[in-house]
Amino acid sequence: MARQSVRYVCQSCGYQSVKWKGRCPSCGEWNTLVEELAERGKVLNLGTGAKVLPLSSWEEESFERRSTGFTNLDAALGGGLVPGQVVLIAGEPGIGKSTLLLQVSDRFTKYGKVLYVSGEESGSQIALRGRRLGLSGQKLLLYPETLFENILGVIEQEDPSLIIVDSIQTIYSEKLESSAGSVSQVREVTFRLAELCKERGVPCFIVGQITKEGAIAGPKVLEHIVDTVLQFEGERYNFYRIVKVIKNRFGSTGEVAVFKMSDFGLEEVLEPSAFFIGEKVSAPGSVVFPYTEGSKPILVEIQALVLPALYTTPQRKTQGFDVNRLALLLAILEKEAGIFTKDSDVFVNVAGGISVREPAADLAVALAIASSKKEKPVPEDVVLFGELGLAGEVRAVHFGEFRVREAQRFGFRRAVVPSSLDLRIEGIETLPVSTLKEAIDVLL
Numbered sequence: 345m346a347r348q349s350v351r352y353v354c355q356s357c358g359y360q361s362v363k364w365k366g367r368c369p370s371c372g373e374w375n376t377l378v379e380e381l382a383e384r385g386k387v388l389n390l391g392t393g394a395k396v397l398p399l400s401s402w403e404e405e406s407f408e409r410r411s412t413g414f415t416n417l418d419a420a421l422g423g424g425l426v427p428g429q430v431v432l433i434a435g436e437p438g439i440g441k442s443t444l445l446l447q448v449s450d451r452f453t454k455y456g457k458v459l460y461v462s463g464e465e466s467g468s469q470i471a472l473r474g475r476r477l478g479l480s481g482q483k484l485l486l487y488p489e490t491l492f493e494n495i496l497g498v499i500e501q502e503d504p505s506l507i508i509v510d511s512i513q514t515i516y517s518e519k520l521e522s523s524a525g526s527v528s529q530v531r532e533v534t535f536r537l538a539e540l541c542k543e544r545g546v547p548c549f550i551v552g553q554i555t556k557e558g559a560i561a562g563p564k565v566l567e568h569i570v571d572t573v574l575q576f577e578g579e580r581y582n583f584y585r586i587v588k589v590i591k592n593r594f595g596s597t598g599e600v601a602v603f604k605m606s607d608f609g610l611e612e613v614l615e616p617s618a619f620f621i622g623e624k625v626s627a628p629g630s631v632v633f634p635y636t637e638g639s640k641p642i643l644v645e646i647q648a649l650v651l652p653a654l655y656t657t658p659q660r661k662t663q664g665f666d667v668n669r670l671a672l673l674l675a676i677l678e679k680e681a682g683i684f685t686k687d688s689d690v691f692v693n694v695a696g697g698i699s700v701r702e703p704a705a706d707l708a709v710a711l712a713i714a715s716s717k718k719e720k721p722v723p724e725d726v727v728l729f730g731e732l733g734l735a736g737e738v739r740a741v742h743f744g745e746f747r748v749r750e751a752q753r754f755g756f757r758r759a760v761v762p763s764s765l766d767l768r769i770e771g772i773e774t775l776p777v778s779t780l781k782e783a784i785d786v787l788l
Contacts, residue, residue, distance in 0.1 A: 350520060352377040379520055379528035407594065410505075410547070413451025416602065416612045419640075420587060421572065422595020425506075427545035429594060430538045432512075432567065433587075434552040434560045435576025440585050440603075440610055441551050444576075445508050446474060447609050448549070453483035456505030459498065463490040463514025463524075477609040490524060492517040492533050496540065504546060509537065511551040512566075534569050567591060578697040584619065585610060586698050598637025600698070617643040617754055620696040629716030632727045632756070633708035634747035635700055641743065641750040643727065645695040646705065648712035650688050658687065664694030665709065666701060673710050673732065680736030681781045683714050704741035706732035707760070710780055711787060720788045727751040728760035728783070736780040740764040748772060760786065 352361045354377050359370035367374050409424030418424045425431075435441050442465075449458045462470055467486040474481050485502060489495055492515050499507065509515060515533045516524035523529070534550065541548045550570065552560045560567060567573050573591040578584055587601040602613040613619050621632055621643050629648040634641045646665075653659070662670055670692055677683040692709060694700050707730035715722050722728075729747055730738040744765040751759055752772040760783055761767055763776035777783040 350379050350381055353380050354378075379522050379526070381519060381532060410452070410455055412448045414448070414601070414603075414612050416614060416616075417448075417587065420589050420595075420599035420601040422592060422599075425547040426571075426594045427547060428542040429547045429572060430541055430550065430570040431548065431572040431574060432550045432552050432560070432570040433574040433576060434554050436554060439576050439578060440605060441576055442470075442510055443473065443477070443605075444585075444587075444603070444610050445510065445549050445551065446470065446479065447477065449484050449506065449508055450474070450477075450479040450481060452506045453481075457483045457485055457502055458506045458508070459485050459487060459502055459504035460508045460510070461487050461489060461495055461515075462510050463488070464511060476607075490514050490516060492536070493519075496536075499540065499544075499546075503544075507537075507541065507546055507548040509548065509550045511553055513553045531565055531569075534566055538569050577699060582697055584613070584697060586696075588699075596639055599640065600642060617641075617750060620644045620698070621754070624695075626721050626724050628719045628721045629712050631708050631712045631715065631722045632751070633700070633705055634727055634729055634750050635698070635702070635705065636743050636747060637702055639746075641747045642698075643750060643754060644698055644700065646700075646708050646712050647693045647695055648709065648716045649691040649693075650685060650713060650716040651691075653687050653689050658685070659689040659691075661690075662692045664697070664699045665692050665705070669703075669706070670709070672734075673706060673713070676732055676734065676736055676780060677710055677713060680779070681710075681714065681784055683717055683784075685713070685717065688717070702741075703731040704729045704747075706730065707738055707780070707783060711760075711783060714784050714788060718788055722787050723758070725755075725757040726760060726787065727756050727758075728787075730760075730762040730777070730783075732780055738762045738777050738779060738783065745769065748774065 352364050354368040357371040359368050365377055368376050407426040409426055411418050411424045433441055449460050452458050467488050470486050487498055512530055512534060513525040516529045517532055520528055554560055571593045575588045575590050577586045577588055583605050585603040589597050589599040591597060602616040602619055603610040604613055624645045631646050633644055633646050635644045660667055660670055674685050708728050731741050733739055740762045744767055748759045748767055748769050758773045758775055760775045760777055763778040767774045775786055
């Protein structure tokens with residue numbers, strides 16, 4: 345097949361050239377010219393004759409969602425897969441992305457044939473894993489291929505109910521001269537695949553590789569093209585895996601699905617809170633924080649360890665928490681609460697492998713550090729949450745009532761909350777605090 349005409353477009357200023365250049369003649373930036381097709385279609389073919397109507401006149405489109413076979417994954421996606429939905433899933437190598445998608449593929453065969461396109465493994469390797477997982481695979485079609493035009497032909501021929509592409513960085517189009525995995529190839533293949541899925545109404549899972557910093561490899565536009573972005577988190581050598589929804593056009597973001605890796609693949613954990621706090625012990629530096637970025641709160645254990653510094657420069661290490669946010673909290677602790685850590689090593693860990701980025705965890709992290717420093721444990725029946733300002737004030741956060749009710753469901757009797765939240769929930773005592781020092785005085 346003859347290649348279509350291509351052009352090289354600067355990603356900074358939009359300058360176009362028929363040849364690749366290391367430095368853009370227009371803006372002077374280096375390595376910003378990316379290969380693109382001279383002509384391309386639209387992602388959504390809405391057709392001609394579209395009407396201009398006010399918002400109130402448009403009717404909501406009803407979607408018939410289909411189950412992935414995992415209850416908690418369906419809930420995280422907003423109720424299941426929508427026809428034509430394109431889902432990008434990314435995570436570290438060996439964490440279980442292919443295993444999860446193979447299990448989803450097998451369970452999705454009740455709706456029809458499923459096409460599993462693999463550019464990284466042969467058909468025999470995938471079949472071996474399927475037998476180990478105990479999958480029947482009667483309607484699961486394996487297609488080891490990297491040329492996108494061949495994949496399109498098979499999709500037209502087989503008409504599958506679900507498409508799996510593992511991974512997008514290994515697929516290339518012969519219409520472009522660049523190699524597989526390049527910015528132009530990843531963007532073009534994803535663009536055309538999303539166009540095809542929406543025209544045929546077929547959902548699709550795309551596996552994306554990640555960089556050493558943990559971000560999804562490839563152009564940022566890759567995340568804009570797809571409908572949903574899932575981040576596979578957790579320690580590679582741990583039993584538990586966490587699927588976090590970063591973007592979702594058909595549901596809320598921040599939802600979490602928890603899985604356990606076993607000899608027979610991934611098993612869903614229906615009660616994530618019980619998993620995260622199941623092994624908690626009463627010790628200085630350990631607190632329980634009701635974490636939420638979606639609609640369902642999850643109780644997690646935040647641990648802190650404060651030790652005399654071994655070196656001239658104290659260490660600040662975190663696992664699952666922003667180290668820059670930690671430096672801010674240490675400064676607030678010193679200035680507003682009189683807890684000095686300038687001569688101590690401080691370590692903070694979110695147990696279970698989850699990453700907590702919301703500012704509502706500020707109060708819990710600060711209390712865990714204060715507890716470890718004072719060597720006094722926080723009472724076992726207490727949960728706490730709140731954002732800290734630079735003056736040491738405890739600010740209100742969203743979903744306060746849902747967090748407290750989740751704590752009550754698991755037997756906690758007290759909750760330290762921002763004083764600006766007027767929470768009165770039967771069965772659990774709320775302790776409103778307005779400053780960090782007040783919270784330390786109440787608990788320690």
